[in-house]
Amino acid sequence: GESVGLHLPTLSVQEGDNSIINCAYSNSASDYFIWYKQESGKGPQFIIDIRSNMDKRQGQRVTVLLNKTVKHLSLQIAATQPGDSAVYFCAEKTGTGNQFYFGTGTSLTVIP
């Protein structure tokens, strides 16, 4: 089966610092990747996505980097704010259909 793993289960950062959340994926054929944020009591919220024909994509305060050579995905959050505290999941998809495989998640805590 698929394996999407995260290097660190927890991450604490000071407010205003940049955060980097990492994710390793196992299927070299995966062609679409998404980062989700999940706050307590809510469903996962889409943050940013990237397709395999790109290696970097930027959004508002967030950047996703994709390194297909080592099958690694990262999410960078600039100027982290208390509202960024949540669990972050990476998800990968291979081929047609909409079946995504999710990582186990990283819990980000922002210290005011």
Place this chain on the structure above:
Amino acid sequence: KAGVTQTPRYLIKTRGQQVTLSCSPISGHRSVSWYQQTPGQGLQFLFEYFSETQRNKGNFPGRFSGRQFSNSRSEMNVSTLELGDSALYLCASSLSLNYGYTFGSGTRLTVV
């Protein structure tokens, strides 16, 4: 624009019973997927529907089933409930295939 709506939000059932969960996708979204989320297993794919057809099914026993109606609304059913079925069940909709999801807030199922 209304998001993905899942009902009910909370449910308590007894072992051996069956349960039906409902999901209304975002208007215009034709792809609906279901996931089970538990602390131990994370987000596990259950099934995916597109235009009333089940396109993919995850590695769950036959007690888990689902369907999609012509208006894209979806239901999932779990029969002969077991204690291990206690989880957050998340529904997600997508405009089409190969697009990211928008998740609902989930149905928290507790089996006692």
